[in-house]
Amino acid sequence: MSINAFVSQGHGIQTDGTYDCGCTYGDYTESDLMCPITKAFVARVRALGLSCDSDSDTGNDRNITLCVRDANNAEATIYVSLHCDYDQAPSGTYPIVYPDSSEGIRLAQCLDNAIRARINIGTRGILQRADYEVSNTNMPACIFETGSISTDLSILRDQGWAYGDAAGYGIADYFSIAYGDIPVAPSSPGVDNPVPTTGTQADICLEYGDTGIVVGQLQRDLRAMAYEDESGNTIIVDDDFGPATEYAVRRLQSVHGL
Numbered sequence: 001m002s003i004n005a006f007v008s009q010g011h012g013i014q015t016d017g018t019y020d021c022g023c024t025y026g027d028y029t030e031s032d033l034m035c036p037i038t039k040a041f042v043a044r045v046r047a048l049g050l051s052c053d054s055d056s057d058t059g060n061d062r063n064i065t066l067c068v069r070d071a072n073n074a075e076a077t078i079y080v081s082l083h084c085d086y087d088q089a090p091s092g093t094y095p096i097v098y099p100d101s102s103e104g105i106r107l108a109q110c111l112d113n114a115i116r117a118r119i120n121i122g123t124r125g126i127l128q129r130a131d132y133e134v135s136n137t138n139m140p141a142c143i144f145e146t147g148s149i150s151t152d153l154s155i156l157r158d159q160g161w162a163y164g165d166a167a168g169y170g171i172a173d174y175f176s177i178a179y180g181d182i183p184v185a186p187s188s189p190g191v192d193n194p195v196p197t198t199g200t201q202a203d204i205c206l207e208y209g210d211t212g213i214v215v216g217q218l219q220r221d222l223r224a225m226a227y228e229d230e231s232g233n234t235i236i237v238d239d240d241f242g243p244a245t246e247y248a249v250r251r252l253q254s255v256h257g258l
C-alpha cells in the first residue's frame with residue numbers, strides 16, 4: 001500500500017475567500033500557532049520517506065472544507081488536522097475522532113503517544129465526536145487539539161517545531177514503519193515562536209453596532225462556548241454585533257460575574 005498523508009493546518013482561507021484564524025488568546029491566533037507545528041510535522045513525515053500533502057506548503061491557503069475535499073480527491077490514506085483549543089479549555093492534548101472509528105482511535109493514540117514521549121504535555125484523552133473533518137473524510141482521520149491556546153501557550157509558541165516533529169513520528173508508528181536510521185530532525189526554517197500579528201486585540205472593546213472580523217471572532221468564541229441568543233439559537237458568525245450577539249455576551253458576563 002502506498003501511503004499518502006494529508007496534514008491540514010487548522011483554519012485558513014474559507015471557501016468565500018475570508019480568513020478564519022481559529023481561536024485567539026490575546027494577540028495569538030490558532031492558525032499562526034499551528035504554522036510551525038504543521039510545517040515540522042510535514043517535514044518529519046517526508047523525512048521518514050512518506051508522501052504528504054499539506055496546505056502549510058502553500059501559505060495555509062485552504063480551510064477545513066477545502067482540505068477535506070483535497071484529501072478525498074487525492075485518496076489520502078490518513079488525514080490529520082492540527083488545531084489548538086480555545087482559551088477556556090483545560091491544558092493537554094485532545095484528539096478528536098469519528099465515533100467508534102477504531103482506525104481513527106488508533107491514529108489518535110499513535111499521534112498522542114509520539115508527542116507525549118517527546119513533549120512535556122498531558123492529555124485530556126480521546127474525544128469521539130462527529131466534527132466536520134472526521135465526518136467528511138474518506139480515510140482514518142484525527143482532529144488533533146494540540147493544547148489550550150492559553151494554558152499551553154508557552155509549549156505551542158516556544159516548542160512548536162519540536163511539537164510538530166514529534167507528531168510526525170506518530171504517522172510512522174501508525175503504519176508500523178521503523179525509523180531508527182533517521183535520527184536527525186529536519187531543521188526549522190526559522191518559523192518557530194510566532195509573534196502576535198493581530199495588534200492589540202486583547203484590549204479591543206467591542207459593543208453593540210460594531211462590525212468586522214474581530215466581532216466575527218467574538219461570535220465564534222461564543223459559539224464555541226455554547227452561548228446562544230435569547231431564543232436558544234446558535235450565534236451566527238456574521239461579523240455584526242447585533243441583538244443576538246449582545247444577548248450572548250450578557251449571558252457570558254453574568255455567568256462569569258462580569
Ligand SMILES: [Zn+2]
Binds near residue numbers: 010023030084
Ligand atoms: Zn480549531
